[in-house]
Amino acid sequence: MQLPAVAALALGLAFAAPAHADTLADIQAAGKLVVATEMQFPPFDFKENGEYTGVDKDLLDEVGKELGVEVEYVDLPWTSVLPGLEAGKYDFVGAPLNASQARMERYAFSSPIAYSGNAFVKRKGNDEVQKPEDLAGKTVGVLKASSSQKQVAAYSETLPEPINIREYSDMLSVYADVANGRLDAGASSLPNVSYASVQRPDQLEVVEPPFGKPNYYGWVTRKDPEDQSLIEAVSAALEAMKADGRMAEIQMKWFGKTEDLPDAMPVPDL
Structure with missing residues (x-):
């Protein structure tokens, strides 16, 4: 079976990197991306009949396919999500985070997943x-x-x-x-x-x-050198989904409309 382009790129990065020196390499080796969020923010993250659903779930499932890994979801109170990321308890925050200047200085943002104005x-x-x-x-x-x-x-x-x-x-x-x-x-x-x-x-x-002022939601990981390849691979997966129409399908499902998103997170005014 031929791997998607992003998965092939990610695997190449994984095998080229020294052992345990790169987050993406570790994820590829384990075959699992661990993502934390709070499942109480519809339409992005919530439970329906006890099952996790929402915009983020649909998008992240597709990201997992692009990277060739399983996505494991961790449900936490919002106050615990970012501290847990910084402590290295999981790979990634899949909750929609409003980009701000202060947050972009502290975290590595993916390309936008939705307009948040x-x-x-x-x-x-x-x-x-x-x-x-x-x-x-x-x-x-x-x-x-x-x-x-x-x-x-x-x-x-x-x-x-x-x-x-x-x-x-x-x-x-x-x-x-x-x-x-x-x-x-x-x-x-x-x-x-x-x-x-x-x-x-x-x-x-x-x-x-x-x-009002335009702004965007994104996902984040740690702003460390070893995490850079992960955020780049996730953003590449989002771009692949925009190109083949999967992003538009998910937008129509949850928002009833499509929206054009920048290829990279703009520097916010906020």
Whole structure:
């Protein structure tokens, strides 16, 4: 059986590297990539009927195929995920991590797996809101103390009338109040509002285009020389999935739309 191109490259790197001097070489030798995440962040990571599912699971399963290894998933509280990576307890963090300047200094990022900028979601059929600017003077629900709240507040200052921002403790309540007309719109990251609209196609609709500063989710590993070949191989696998359409299929499944992603993680403004 012929190995995928990325797997062949990875195997070549593995055999060329000194024993135990390279994370990818160790992974290839063991035949297993150990990935940690928190399985409580739909649509990226969550459990359905006790089984792990989501955007990351679908993408990482394909990465495993490209590398020619099995992927083992570790479910941890979010507060334990990054410290565990730094302690060397697993190879990789497969949770979606917002790229920031501070994080990019500390961790090695893969190429983007999804756009993580903010977007509004409205009630299906609400023709008064056709674009983000139409929310001037209207009421928008946000998750209290979230980055989306800050982005909505900043965007509101650019409008002729300020947005009336209403705080909520959970996004499910925001979506419910958008659907029943108590809110003109809700705001969160684009993947989250897109997933909500896929789950409730008769009630919710994403307002295009996104607003605020663009940003992207990526996966991370340690920023050590021995980990460099791993992050490069993972990014190469993602690019292969973009080229042959697998990435687009996964995007349609979870977001109801496709999105173009950069080939490498852009340096963020945040």
